[in-house]
Amino acid sequence: MSENIILAQETDGAGVPRVPYGSWLEDAFDWLTSTFSAVVDGADAALSTVSGGLADLLAGPDALVLALIFVLVGWLLRDWKMALLAIPLMVFIISADQWENAMETLALVAVAAVVALIIGIPLGVLAAKNSMVSNAVRPVMDLMQTMPALVWLIPAMAMFGLGMAAGIFATVIFALPPGVRLTELAIRQVDQEVVEAGHAFGSTPWQILMRIQLPLATKTIMAGVNQVIMLALSMAVFGGFVGAGGLGNEVSRAINTLDLGLGLEAGLCVVMLAIYLDRVTASIGSGGSLAGRLLRTKGMGFRKATGLASA
Amino acid sequence: MTSSTAEPAVSVRNVYKAFGKRPQEIVRRVKEGTDRSDLKSLGTAAVIDASFDIPPGEIFVVMGLSGSGKSTLIRTLNGLQPPTDGVVEIMGQDITAASPAELRAIRREHLAMVFQHFALLPHRTVAQNAAYALEVRGESKEAQRQRAEEALAMVGLDGWGDHRPDELSGGMRQRVGLARALAADTDIMLMDEAFSALDPLIRRDMQTQLLELQKDLGKTIIFITHDLNEAIRLGDRIAMMKDGRIVQQGTAYDLVTQPADDYVARFVEEIDPASIPAPGGAA
Numbered sequence: 001m002s003e004n005i006i007l008a009q010e011t012d013g014a015g016v017p018r019v020p021y022g023s024w025l026e027d028a029f030d031w032l033t034s035t036f037s038a039v040v041d042g043a044d045a046a047l048s049t050v051s052g053g054l055a056d057l058l059a060g061p062d063a064l065v066l067a068l069i070f071v072l073v074g075w076l077l078r079d080w081k082m083a084l085l086a087i088p089l090m091v092f093i094i095s096a097d098q099w100e101n102a103m104e105t106l107a108l109v110a111v112a113a114v115v116a117l118i119i120g121i122p123l124g125v126l127a128a129k130n131s132m133v134s135n136a137v138r139p140v141m142d143l144m145q146t147m148p149a150l151v152w153l154i155p156a157m158a159m160f161g162l163g164m165a166a167g168i169f170a171t172v173i174f175a176l177p178p179g180v181r182l183t184e185l186a187i188r189q190v191d192q193e194v195v196e197a198g199h200a201f202g203s204t205p206w207q208i209l210m211r212i213q214l215p216l217a218t219k220t221i222m223a224g225v226n227q228v229i230m231l232a233l234s235m236a237v238f239g240g241f242v243g244a245g246g247l248g249n250e251v252s253r254a255i256n257t258l259d260l261g262l263g264l265e266a267g268l269c270v271v272m273l274a275i276y277l278d279r280v281t282a283s284i285g286s287g288g289s290l291a292g293r294l295l296r297t298k299g300m301g302f303r304k305a306t307g308l309a310s311a
Numbered sequence: 312m313t314s315s316t317a318e319p320a321v322s323v324r325n326v327y328k329a330f331g332k333r334p335q336e337i338v339r340r341v342k343e344g345t346d347r348s349d350l351k352s353l354g355t356a357a358v359i360d361a362s363f364d365i366p367p368g369e370i371f372v373v374m375g376l377s378g379s380g381k382s383t384l385i386r387t388l389n390g391l392q393p394p395t396d397g398v399v400e401i402m403g404q405d406i407t408a409a410s411p412a413e414l415r416a417i418r419r420e421h422l423a424m425v426f427q428h429f430a431l432l433p434h435r436t437v438a439q440n441a442a443y444a445l446e447v448r449g450e451s452k453e454a455q456r457q458r459a460e461e462a463l464a465m466v467g468l469d470g471w472g473d474h475r476p477d478e479l480s481g482g483m484r485q486r487v488g489l490a491r492a493l494a495a496d497t498d499i500m501l502m503d504e505a506f507s508a509l510d511p512l513i514r515r516d517m518q519t520q521l522l523e524l525q526k527d528l529g530k531t532i533i534f535i536t537h538d539l540n541e542a543i544r545l546g547d548r549i550a551m552m553k554d555g556r557i558v559q560q561g562t563a564y565d566l567v568t569q570p571a572d573d574y575v576a577r578f579v580e581e582i583d584p585a586s587i588p589a590p591g592g593a594a
Contacts (some may be wrong), residue, residue, distance in 0.1 A: 200424035
């Protein structure tokens with residue numbers, strides 16, 4: 001450590017010594033990763049296995065079969081217009097011969113987004129319920145969002161080496177903040193009088209959360225989910241620099257070889273994926289989807305069973 | 312029904328509620344005689360030295376203009392706004408000394424509430440809203456369904472259970488709010504400006520309906536309003552609040568015939584004492 005500190009070094013400010021923040025942070029990082037090496041190894045194994053498995057699963061069926069499934073999912077989660085829109089998106093990716101890469105990127109995005117949401121939504125709920133948590137979380141989120149995204153690839157690679165786990169780690173960090181922020185906002189925005197009514201009838205904090213706050217916050221939380229997925233997609237491409245695979249690898253190869261055609265092809269495939277994921281996930285909270293309508297009809301049956309239809 | 316017991320359903324002893332960074336400090340200064348307007352920089356003394364007992368089965372109206380502290384006062388009764396100082400007893404249990412779990416149990420068992428802006432759950436049906444208190448208590452689905460149905464019938468909403476609150480008019484929504492409180496089947500009902508958001512005609516209908524229901528139910532009702540006519544019509548007794556203090560409490564007849572100060576006198580000057588039945592037994 002001491003050899004890194006060169007006290008005499010000059011800075012542009014007269015008399016202001018050079019402070020070796022970098023090596024300090026590096027030492028801290030080394031200490032963290034070596035102390036928690038078991039956690040890092042466990043996370044590495046889990047992330048690699050899950051994302052690898054998912055990528056294999058998506059690579060399994062013929063591209064057309066899978067594309068058809070995506071089209072149907074678009075119809076189910078939104079409407080026939082979404083399905084119609086999905087067709088050219090899928091066809092473009094297949095015809096650019098980037099299907100397998102796109103599926104690898106999709107697997108990475110899916111795993112990273114799920115991890116980010118598993119961490120982000122409960123953290124957002126905690127932050128909404130406790131202002132100390134909120135005050136502690138906010139600067140961390142600011143740091144995660146404002147640090148140049150590519151910088152996150154360095155600790156990711158130091159911890160996990162080259163590969164998908166490193167890409168997922170950096171992607172989770174980059175995509176997490178809107179999940180936390182919008183969940184906190186969503187819970188705080190719930191009509192206070194309705195929450196008060198819950199308390200007035202003797203609800204426990206858990207009942208208030210599950211029966212009042214979360215149902216009424218769903219729309220805004222889903223906006224957060226959408227944001228998390230979109231950020232995950234944009235970061236997942238940078239994952240190519242740490243060998244996370246997928247379209248990102250193509251992009252970084254194109255940059256290294258100055259291959260404009262390949263770069264644009266891979267980039268456009270990312271755009272196609274983005275359009276698809278954005279439109280599909282943006283509709284989940286709105287309730288206008290076919291799936292939403294099906295759920296509501298089912299809910300209606302439930303209401304008839306427990307409600308007063310017979311009165 | 313249980314009016315033979317001497318014990319009050321609600322007992323409020325020297326309750327203060329202050330908002331701000333140091334509420335205790337505000338209460339201390341107010342007790343020392345500092346005027347609340349001189350404490351603005353520290354915060355707000357919303358309720359100052361409120362004391363009253365409400366016997367079971369009485370409708371007790373707290374009347375005052377906005378900012379008089381009446382909504383805060385009613386929230387001290389079920390601990391939504393815990394008093395800064397003083398004691399609130401609900402059916403003999405001191406809620407200011409209760410743990411969070413005990414407070415929830417007291418709320419479930421004894422206290423229902425009706426809100427000014429209804430506070431219904433928009434994602435649930437009318438029946439599910441009416442059953443909310445029972446659901447929180449963990450009663451069976453069948454019991455929930457039955458009691459919600461009964462409560463909705465009581466307020467004239469039979470057949471509406473399957474609708475969503477946003478499909479209902481304001482008056483009907485507040486009937487759901489009332490049904491939710493009735494279904495809870497508590498001894499005490501807190502009504503915070505429950506009819507204030509309604510049109511005058513509907514408001515009158517709701518008052519009539521509440522009085523009708525009260526004949527059978529004999530609940531202890533604390534009713535907050537800024538409308539003197541509503542207070543006189545509903546209240547067995549009325550507490551008049553001004554700037555956080557209860558300036559007078561008594562029957563409508565007392566207030567109209569013997570106003571405690573100029574403020575009350577100005578309030579009631581339009582009311583013809585002959586229009587109010589002189590109380591028979593109550594003093």
